[in-house]
Amino acid sequence: MTQPAAIGHPGLVAAIAEDIHASGPITFARFMELALYHPQFGYYTRTTDTNDAERTGPGQACDDRIGLGRTCEDRIGWNGDFYTSSDVHPVMAQALARQARQVDEALGRPDPFTVIEMGAGKGFLARDFLAACEQLPDGFLRRLRYVIIERSPAMRASQQHQLTRWLNAPATVSWLDDLTHLEADSLVGLLFSNELVDAFPVHRIAIEQGRPKELFVGWEQGRFVEQAQPLTNPDLHRYLQRLSSIDIALPEGYRTEVNLAAVAWMKDVARVLGRGLVLTIDYGHTAQDLYGPDRRKGTLLCYYHQMASEDPYTRVGLQDMTAHIDFTSLATAGEEAGLATTGFTNQMSFLMGLGVEQILDGLEPGSRDFQAIVHLLRPEGMGRTFKILAQHKGVALPELDGLRFKPFFGSALRMPAYAG
Numbered sequence: 001m002t003q004p005a006a007i008g009h010p011g012l013v014a015a016i017a018e019d020i021h022a023s024g025p026i027t028f029a030r031f032m033e034l035a036l037y038h039p040q041f042g043y044y045t046r047t048t049d050t051n052d053a054e055r056t057g058p059g060q061a062c063d064d065r066i067g068l069g070r071t072c073e074d075r076i077g078w079n080g081d082f083y084t085s086s087d088v089h090p091v092m093a094q095a096l097a098r099q100a101r102q103v104d105e106a107l108g109r110p111d112p113f114t115v116i117e118m119g120a121g122k123g124f125l126a127r128d129f130l131a132a133c134e135q136l137p138d139g140f141l142r143r144l145r146y147v148i149i150e151r152s153p154a155m156r157a158s159q160q161h162q163l164t165r166w167l168n169a170p171a172t173v174s175w176l177d178d179l180t181h182l183e184a185d186s187l188v189g190l191l192f193s194n195e196l197v198d199a200f201p202v203h204r205i206a207i208e209q210g211r212p213k214e215l216f217v218g219w220e221q222g223r224f225v226e227q228a229q230p231l232t233n234p235d236l237h238r239y240l241q242r243l244s245s246i247d248i249a250l251p252e253g254y255r256t257e258v259n260l261a262a263v264a265w266m267k268d269v270a271r272v273l274g275r276g277l278v279l280t281i282d283y284g285h286t287a288q289d290l291y292g293p294d295r296r297k298g299t300l301l302c303y304y305h306q307m308a309s310e311d312p313y314t315r316v317g318l319q320d321m322t323a324h325i326d327f328t329s330l331a332t333a334g335e336e337a338g339l340a341t342t343g344f345t346n347q348m349s350f351l352m353g354l355g356v357e358q359i360l361d362g363l364e365p366g367s368r369d370f371q372a373i374v375h376l377l378r379p380e381g382m383g384r385t386f387k388i389l390a391q392h393k394g395v396a397l398p399e400l401d402g403l404r405f406k407p408f409f410g411s412a413l414r415m416p417a418y419a420g
């Protein structure tokens with residue numbers, strides 16, 4: 001018999017199994033939502049092991065072999081399951097601060113200039129961004145309001161810890177639950193995110209007998225099982241129709257993901273932005289690349305102790321789950337909701353446009369800082385895997401420094417409007 005520990009966090013596995021028992025097989029998106037964000041046991045939401053101890057009994061509570069001995073903060077970073085740019089070096093935050101200042105100038109130095117960061121994780125990017133803003137001229141820090149939108153209370157606690165230094169000036173940093181708390185067109189400034197959208201729950205699609213099916217998750221004999229069911233969700237149907245309108249045909253046996261939450265999020269972002277810029281940093285591709293023949297199994301990956309796995313049904317709640325972004329659909333959703341596409345670039349080009357070469361020139365080639373920055377620029381690694389989508393509204397922007405080197409033509413993200 002399968003041991004619960006191999007399947008995942010015992011409390012979470014029981015909660016998902018109960019969900020399935022109550023309503024029948026659930027969509028993969030619902031499964032991923034519970035695995036990552038279940039209020040008590042989710043990968044991003046679980047705080048301390050006290051919860052685990054209460055639910056599983058003291059014998060299992062601190063069993064490191066199944067990952068229960070770690071806090072939420074331990075799971076991201078060099079010694080965690082995965083790391084992000086902000087774990088590597090503050091240079092991305094410094095570049096974002098310079099980019100923000102250029103937008104501030106284009107907006108006529110508004111007071112306040114608001115920055116919203118969504119999905120701030122441990123808060124390193126926010127900390128380094130605010131530190132970089134202290135060096136910027138024209139009273140930028142004084143006019144800055146930094147708002148974090150973070151759905152995980154555990155991550156929020158970590159952010160508060162990182163940002164202690166700025167908490168005494170209450171207007172500078174604040175937290176919001178989600179974008180719905182903001183009025184339409186109320187944001188004047190910048191909204192950015194790093195590795196937020198790839199952490200949204202995705203639907204999974206399989207092409208069987210010439211037709212797209214949606215993958216559901218059931219529970220049989222003590223384990224999660226996948227079931228392909230006919231497509232009934234009209235939003236998924238519409239999404240796939242739009243892909244076929246740009247000649248993307250998914251062949252028999254193809255498996256992939258659709259991030260409907262990303263499209264909904266983009267519309268919310270467009271609604272709240274009055275004047276300013278949106279920067280979405282994440283790993284992903286144009287729709288043509290993401291849904292091309294090279295990716296027949298999709299891009300869903302799970303990370304545990306820096307090891308990637310394609311199996312989302314083991315270590316449930318103990319491993320991260322993520323899927324690459326379809327930047328074409330994101331840009332199109334934004335355009336339909338009133339955001340103009342400013343440009344699309346990769347992390348290497350973005351950092352180069354914002355002066356990383358000058359920073360490197362001032363460093364010893366063998367130094368830790370030098371090596372860390374090079375790690376972020378590596379063309380065969382983070383430099384090109386990570387892309388940056390820039391969108392704007394309500395302002396005529398100058399050529400942004402971050403978009404000075406654009407490896408993609410503007411048309412790369414184009415998709416015709418959906419006529420149905």
Ligand SMILES: C[S@@+](CC[C@H](N)C(=O)[O-])C[C@H]1O[C@@H](n2cnc3c(N)ncnc32)[C@H](O)[C@@H]1O
Nearest residue numbers: 044084119120121149150151152155194195199
């Ligand atoms: C992969 S982590 C990235 C963390 C951080 N941005 C970094 O670069 O290190 C994703 C973060 O987004 C948060 N998140 C996911 N969905 C969210 C949502 N709808 N609203 C706000 N935060 C969200 C997660 O709780 C987590 O903190």
